[in-house]
Amino acid sequence: MANTDDRAPPLVSLRDVHFAYGERSVLSGIDLNVHRGQVVAIMGGSGCGKTTLLRLIGGQLKASAGVVEVDGQDVGKLGGSALYALRRRMGMLFQFGALFTDMxxxxxxxxxxxxxxxxxxxxxxxxxxxxxxxxxxxxxxxxxxxxxxxxxxxxxxxxxxxxxxPMLVLYDEPFAGLDPISLAIVGQLIRRLNDALGASSIMVTHDVHESLEIVDYLYFVADGRIVARGTPDEIRASSDPFVHQFVNAEADGPVPFHYPAPPIDSLLDVRLP
Structure with missing residues (x-):
């Protein structure tokens, strides 16, 4: 695991970041730091804004409010050439690889x-x-x-x-669709390459147990906010209801199974005898 100096400025810093797609709010006041040399996981349910965070860091999207900084630069204020130069110092592993099939x-x-x-x-x-x-x-x-x-x-x-x-590598679901052996191999490679390059890595992933083996820090996102954070040891020992539900893959907990809807009884006009 990385030995980081918490007194040094973080390589990536998000401060009170908000983002919305039209009228639909996705992120509401995100605070997040990634220090040099760290591998950091961002976790949460589907649609909670994890991949949006990667796009904000990479400059594909601009925050509605707040600051996204990478290596001391405010990403949202960079012009085209400066943003292009910053992106050259980043690597990206897309979900399912996204290789060029004709190459x-x-x-x-x-x-x-x-x-x-x-x-x-x-x-x-x-x-x-x-x-x-x-x-x-x-x-x-x-x-x-x-x-x-x-x-x-x-x-x-x-x-x-x-x-x-690159100084920073972004991973969007690097373990999706992999068998257990391939998953473990990719996880070990992410850790080893990060350390060999002296880089920092941010992983969006649902794979809790593999992440706990290779990352330095984890953030859990729900309802557009950071609801829990900590080192792997802190996460394993956490009594936080959200962390417990997510780590143990439980249906009942702070994250509801049902999307909000009126009671079904109010919609049934016909009753069986």
């Missing part, structure tokens, strides 16, 4: 290097093979995504996400 594994990983650097083909080739070696797939360089298993595809996507040695 080989090698070309998928080489893509950001070719787009964003002036490196020679020989240097790019060496870097791509190094990244694939790090995820155990150097031998698959010539394959197409359609020839890969789900776990292999996710590892290629991880190699692509770290191709430019």
């Amino acid at each position: 080989s594994v090698f070309d998928n990983v080489a893509f950001p290097l070719r787009e964003h650097t002036d490196l020679s083909p020989a240097v790019i080739s060496d870097l791509v093979l190094m990244k694939l070696q790090a995820v155990g797939l150097r031998g698959a360089a010539g394959l197409r995504p359609g020839e890969l298993s789900g776990g292999m595809a996710r590892r290629v996507a991880l190699a692509r996400a770290v191709a430019l040695d």
Whole structure:
């Protein structure tokens, strides 16, 4: 796990962040910090705003109110060229990998290097093979995504996400759809690559138990707010009702099973005899 200096400014800082899609409020006063070297998980029920947080950090969306800072820069105030330069220092692993299906594994990983650097083909080739070696797939360089298993595809996507040695890597559901072995492998790679690069990582995920093994800190989101936070040990020991329900996958708790609706009896005009 990362040894961080809490006195140092965080790499990512969200302060009283609000966001809405039209009239529908999604985030209401989010405060969140990610320090250098940390792997941080953001958890919560579907539709609670987790992926929206990643988009705010990456600058795809702008907060309705509050401040989103990355490496001391107010993301919401950056112009096009400055935002582009900041994004070059970030990596992104999309849900289910999002590999280019008409490119080989090698070309998928080489893509950001070719787009964003002036490196020679020989240097790019060496870097791509190094990244694939790090995820155990150097031998698959010539394959197409359609020839890969789900776990292999996710590892290629991880190699692509770290191709430019980013300071920050964003993961949107990195464990979705993986079998237990692939899930554990990807989790270990996220931790190892983060530490090897000296980067910071933010994971949006539903996988509590794998996250508790690899992250430094967790945030739980519900109703657009941070409702719980802590280290893995603090989360395991927590008596907070929301944390207990989420960690133990219980149907009954602060997160209701039913979406708000009038009592069903009031809608039934016909009763059985």
